[in-house]
Amino acid sequence: MTEPWYPQLQALRALAVSGPVVMHLWPTDASSPLEARIVGIGYLGVDLFFVISGFLITGILLRARSAIGSTTTAVTVIGRFYGRRALRIFPVYWLLLLVLAIAGVPPVREEFWWMFLYAWNLRLADIASWPGHVSHFWSLAVEEQFYLAWPLLVLLLPLRQVPVAIAATCVLGPLYRLFAPSPWHATVLLPACVDVLGIGALLAWLHHTTPADSAARRRFTAVALALGLAGTAVHLALYLRDAAAWFTAWPLARTSCALLFAGLVDRAATGFKGTAGRVAEWQPLVFIGMISYGIYLLHPLTATLLRLHRFTGSMPTDAPVMFFLLQVSLTIGLAAASWYLLEKPVNSLRRHLPYPRP
Secondary structure (H helix, E strand, O other): OOOOOOOOHHHHHHHHHHHHHHHHHHOOOOOOOOHHHHHHHHHHHHHHHHHHHHHHHHHHHHHHHHHEEOOOOOHHHHHHHHHHHHHHHHHHHHHHHHHHHHHHOOOOOOOOHHHOOOOOHHHHHHHHHHHHHHHHHHHHHHHHHHHHHHHHHHOOOOOOHHHHHHHHHHHHHHHHHHHHHOOOHHHHHHHHHHHHHHHHHHHHOOOHHHOOOOHHHHHHHHHHHHHHHHHHHHHHHHHOOOOHHHOOHHHHHHHHHHHHHHOOOOOHHHHOOHHHHHHHHHHHHHHHHHHHHHHHHHHHHHHHHHOOOOHHHOOOOOHHHHHHHHHEEEEEEEHHHHHHHHOOOOOOHHHHOOOOOO
């Protein structure tokens, strides 16, 4: 069984990674408060990644589950899932950590094992700060913790209980955010993100268990888009007016955004038509989505690299947009090199760990 290729989802990945890139690299120091808040909306790109991950990973697990008992065992499927995820995620991340530790980039050397073991989000919730170049690694920890636990539920629970587990995640997320001991806990820990991942998983369940022209899935998508768009619009209006009001509404705001993203993911998985489809399958956009993991890992480091280069020594201090464009260009170049020199060759090893055919 091969993993399905959704070219239009790569365009959504490109959209998702552009949010954190703009948020972290755009020169907000000289911006107006409103402009800084608009740029700050880019953090929603992380939740779009989470919805895509929940959809793709759950779909893979459900398809692999169809072979359990006939051609393979659950233990075999779980082992191959972990192996394939490790090949995709670990090498470039661990290599980057090693380089940063050797270079003495703070706080990697001091906090190396928290990051190496994908527990960085736990550490951030404890220290309650965003430490420089590596704060964004919290979302990688959330995804890896999800990857560790989710296959056990999807593959080992009786099939009729899987949608119950998915529904439980959708309820747990906003409840945890409502009663979390701090805003940090309500943002960076897995229980605070589990409904965003779970909404993507719910979409995967509908894709797996209903026909391609399912009325039930169309209704879900329509409702998700309507509720998500309305809720996201209200919460973003609150945010642009008063950031404190946004965080007060955070328990439900994040769920609203996830519903909106689920509607977009469904449309991309089934295929946008017309102009939207042509844009979503535009090859440069698909390529950016394909290398989005490297872009996400590397983008906060490019400012340091550029400042070390003598070319930027004569750059006018009043050219922050040019510096932003240089950072983006360098990020894409480094991510492309990472893809072709490391990630793609290592990914090819996954052919030795095929999922069983249903």
